[in-house]
Amino acid sequence: MRGHPLFSPWLSLAPALTIVMVLLGASLLYAVAESMDFISVIGQDEISLNAYRETLNLNSEFWISLGFSLWISIASTFISSALALLLAVWLSERHGDADTLALNWNLAFPHLVWSVALLLFLSQSGLLARWAVALGLISTPADFPILVRDRFGIGIILSYISKEIPFLTLTILAVLRSQSIGYDVVAENLGAGRWQRLRYVTIPQVMPALLAGALLVFGFIFSSYEVPALLGVGYPRALPVLALRFFLDPDLRARSEGMVISLVITLIVSVVAVLSLKIEERE
Amino acid sequence: MSRYNQMKHTFTYTLRILLYLILIAPLLLFAAYAFSTRWFFPQPFPVEWTMGTFQRAINDSRTLSSMAQGVWIAFLVSILSLILALPTARVLGLRKFRGRQLAWLLLFLPTVIPPLAVGMGLNILFLRIGLAGTITGVVLAHIIPTLPYTIFTLSSAFARFDENYEYQALALGASPWQIFLKVTLRMMTPSLVVATLFAFLISWSQYLLTLLIGGGQVITLPILLFSAASGGNPSIIAMLSLLFVAPPVMVIAFTARSLNQHGNEIREQY
Numbered sequence: 029m030r031g032h033p034l035f036s037p038w039l040s041l042a043p044a045l046t047i048v049m050v051l052l053g054a055s056l057l058y059a060v061a062e063s064m065d066f067i068s069v070i071g072q073d074e075i076s077l078n079a080y081r082e083t084l085n086l087n088s089e090f091w092i093s094l095g096f097s098l099w100i101s102i103a104s105t106f107i108s109s110a111l112a113l114l115l116a117v118w119l120s121e122r123h124g125d126a127d128t129l130a131l132n133w134n135l136a137f138p139h140l141v142w143s144v145a146l147l148l149f150l151s152q153s154g155l156l157a158r159w160a161v162a163l164g165l166i167s168t169p170a171d172f173p174i175l176v177r178d179r180f181g182i183g184i185i186l187s188y189i190s191k192e193i194p195f196l197t198l199t200i201l202a203v204l205r206s207q208s209i210g211y212d213v214v215a216e217n218l219g220a221g222r223w224q225r226l227r228y229v230t231i232p233q234v235m236p237a238l239l240a241g242a243l244l245v246f247g248f249i250f251s252s253y254e255v256p257a258l259l260g261v262g263y264p265r266a267l268p269v270l271a272l273r274f275f276l277d278p279d280l281r282a283r284s285e286g287m288v289i290s291l292v293i294t295l296i297v298s299v300v301a302v303l304s305l306k307i308e309e310r311e
Numbered sequence: 312m313s314r315y316n317q318m319k320h321t322f323t324y325t326l327r328i329l330l331y332l333i334l335i336a337p338l339l340l341f342a343a344y345a346f347s348t349r350w351f352f353p354q355p356f357p358v359e360w361t362m363g364t365f366q367r368a369i370n371d372s373r374t375l376s377s378m379a380q381g382v383w384i385a386f387l388v389s390i391l392s393l394i395l396a397l398p399t400a401r402v403l404g405l406r407k408f409r410g411r412q413l414a415w416l417l418l419f420l421p422t423v424i425p426p427l428a429v430g431m432g433l434n435i436l437f438l439r440i441g442l443a444g445t446i447t448g449v450v451l452a453h454i455i456p457t458l459p460y461t462i463f464t465l466s467s468a469f470a471r472f473d474e475n476y477e478y479q480a481l482a483l484g485a486s487p488w489q490i491f492l493k494v495t496l497r498m499m500t501p502s503l504v505v506a507t508l509f510a511f512l513i514s515w516s517q518y519l520l521t522l523l524i525g526g527g528q529v530i531t532l533p534i535l536l537f538s539a540a541s542g543g544n545p546s547i548i549a550m551l552s553l554l555f556v557a558p559p560v561m562v563i564a565f566t567a568r569s570l571n572q573h574g575n576e577i578r579e580q581y
Contacts, residue, residue, distance in 0.1 A: 037408045040398035044458060045417060047395060051455055052420055055432025062435055122323075133334050136563040138516040140533055141552050144540045145337040148344055148549065153352050155340065162355040169352060251425030253519050258540055268427050275431055287431060294428040301423040 056294075063287035079284035083292075089270060090289060096264040100181040101250040104188035109242045111189070112196035117230055119197070120204040128201070131194040143187050143258045150175040150183065176259050183259035184266070192245045199241040203234045236307055243304035247297040267293055338560070344549030364546045368554065374535065378554065381515055381531035384446060388453040389461075389510035395454070396461035396506065403462065404469025418462055421455045429455055430523030437524055444528035452520040457510040464509070468502035508562050515558055 038045075065076045083090050137145070149155050157172040166172055176183030215229045249255075256266035265273070267289060275286030344350070345364055347357030368374050403414065421429070433452055434443065442448030476498065480490045496503070518533040525534070536551040 037402040037406050038410075038414075040402040041414050044395045044399040044462065045414065047454060048418060048421060048458060051433065051451065052424060052429065054436050055429045056424070057432070058435045059428055059432035062432075130330055130334055133563060136559040137337055137556060138533075138559065140516065140518055140537065141556050142337070144536065144548060144552050145340055147540060148340055148545060155343070155355075158353060158355045161353040247423070251427060253427055254537070258537070268425070271427060271431075275434075290425070290428045290431050294424055297425055298423055 059287050059291060063284050063291055065284050079288045083285050083288040090267075092264045093267045093270045093289075094292075096181065097250055097256075097267040100184050100188070100256065100266065101246050103181075104185045104192065104249050105242050105246045107185070108189045108192040108196055108245065109238060112193045112200060113231070113234070113238065115193065116197045116200035116204060116234070117226060120201060128198070131198050134191060134194045137191075139187070139191060139252065140254045140258070142191055143183075143255050146183060146187050146190075146259065147176055150186070151177070177261055179261055179264070181256070181260065181266075184256050187255050187259055188245075188249050192249075196238065196241050196245065199237055200234045203237045204230070207233060236310065240304045240308045243300050243307070247300045247304070250300075251293050251297045338553075338556075341549040341553045341556075344545045345553055348546070364550045368547070368550045373530070374532075374551070374554070377530045377532050377535050380446070380529060381533075384449055384453065384521075384529075384531065385511045385514035387446075387450045388457055388514040389507045391450065392454055392457045392461040392510040393503065393507055395458060396465050400462045400465030401469050404466035405472065405474065419459050422459050426456060426517075426519045430520045434523045434526075443524060444526045446529060448524045449521055449529050452524045453514040453517055456517070456520070457513045460513065461506045461510050464506040465499070465502055468499055472498065505566060508566060512559050512562060516555070
C-alpha cells in the first residue's frame with residue numbers, strides 16, 4: 029500500500045533498527061566500559077586506563093601481533109586483487125554463465141571449513157606431501173616445507189587468497205560486463221596492444237570497484253579469527269587471536285586487555301570501511 | 312596460425328577443467344579422509360575404505376545434538392530476520408524519504424563492526440541479563456550478521472516490485488491480509504527464498520558469536536569442528552567437515568542461478 033502521509037517510513041524501519049542499534053550499541057558500550065575496567069567481572073568498578081597502558085606498552089605482544097596481522101591482511105589482499113584482475117579480464121573475454129556459477133561455488137565452503145581442507149592437504153603429512161613422496165621428491169614428512177601452521181603466515185595467506193579471489197573476480201566482472209566493449213575496441217583499432225589495453229583501458233575502468241572491494245577484503249581479513257587461529261602458530265599470532273586469548277584468560281584481569289585490542293581492531297576496520305564507502309560513492 | 316589457435320583452445324580447456332577440479336577438490340579430499348582407514352603416511356591414496364567413521368559420527372550423541380541445535384538456531388534466526396527485514400526492506404526499496412541514507416548506514420553497521428568485538432561486548436551484557444549460554448542469546452547474536460543481508464536482498468527485490476498489483480487486488484475487493492499473502496508474498500517468493508536460505512547459512516556456519524555467547528553450553532557443528540581441527544584425528548575432522556558443508560553445498564547447488572544476483576553481497580559474511 030502507498031504510505032499514508034501520517035504513516036512514517038520510520039515506523040516500518042523501527043523493528044530492525046531497534047534490534048541492530050540496541051545490540052550493537054550495548055555491545056560497544058560494554059566493550060568500552062570493560063576496557064576501562066568500569067564493568068569488570070571481578071567487581072572492582074573503577075575507571076582506569078591500565079589496560080590501555082599495558083596493551084599499548086612498547087614491549088607488549090600487541091605490536092608484534094599488529095605487524096603480523098597487517099602482513100597477512102596486506103599480502104592476502106594484494107595478491108588476491110592482482111590474481112582476480114587477471115582472472116576477470118580472462119573471463120570477460122569469454123561469455124559463459126558456467127564460470128560465474130563456478131566462482132559462486134566457493135560460497136559453499138565457509139572460511140572455517142576451507143582452512144580445515146588446507147590443513148589436511150598441505151600439512152607435512154598431508155595429501156600433497158604423500159604425493160611428493162610418490163613422485164620421489166621427498167622421503168619423510170620433515171622434508172616437506174611447512175606451509176600451514178608456519179611462522180610466516182603462509183597457510184593463512186593461502187587460505188585467504190583462495191577464498192577472496194572469487195569474490196574480487198565477481199566484483200570486477202560486474203563492472204566489465206556492465207560496460208560496453210566500445211573502449212576496448214577503440215583502443216584496439218588505434219593500435220593498442222593487449223598489455224596496453226589492460227594498462228590504459230581496463231584497469232582504470234575497474235580500479236574504483238576493485239579498490240573498494242579490496243578494502244572490504246582487507247577489513248574482513250584483519251578482523252577475522254577462525255583462519256589465523258586454525259592455520260597460525262602460537263607466536264607470532266594475529267591480533268584477533270591475541271584479543272580472544274586475553275578475553276578468555278582464566279585471569280579475569282586480562283579481559284580488559286582483550287577488549288582494548290578488539291576495540292583497536294574495530295577502529296582500524298571502521299576507518300577502512302569508510303574509505304571503501306567513499307571510493308564507491310565517488311563512482 | 313591455426314596451430315596457435317589450437318594451442319590456445321587446449322590451454323583454455325585445460326584451465327577450465329582445472330577450475331572445475333579445484334571446485335570439487337575439497338569434497339573429494341574430505342571424503343578420502345572420512346571414508347578411509349589405516350591410511351598411513353607415504354601412501355598417496357587411501358587403501359582401505361570404511362563406513363566406520365560415518366557410523367560413529369551419526370551414532371555419537373554430541374555430533375547429533377550439535378547438528379540439531381545448529382539447525383534449530385539457524386531456523387529461528389532466518390525466520391526472525393525475515394520478519395524484521397520485510398517491512399524495512401519494503402520501505403527502503405520503494406520509498407524516498409529524508410534520512411534514508413542514514414537508515415542504510417545504521418543497518419549496515421553490523422557488516423563493518425567485527426563479530427569479535429560484537430561478541431565480546433555482548434558476552435558481558437548477556438552474562439548480566441542471563442542470556443549467556445542460552446539458545447535465545449545465540450539467536451539474538453546471530454541476527455546481527457544476518458539481518459543486513461536479508462534486508463539488502465529483499466530491498467533490491469522491492470526496488471523492482473510494482474505496487475500497482477496490490478492496488479489492483481484492492482480495487483477487486485481483496486482484504487489487506489489477502490493482498491499481503493496472495494500478491495506481495497507471492498511476487499516476492501524467489502527473493503524470500505534466497506534471503507531465508509542465506510540467513511540460514513550465515514547462522515549455521517557462525518563460529519565466533521556462538522562461542523562467545525554460547526559459552527560452551529550451546530554447541531553447534533562449527534564449534535565441534537574447530538576443536539577437532541585444533542588437534543584431532545584427520546578422519547573425524549574430515550567427517551565433521553562433510554557434515555558441516557552438506558547444507559551449504561546443497562543450497563548453493565540449488566540456488567546457483569539466483570546467486571548471480573545476490574551471491575557476492577553475502578559472501579563476506581563467511
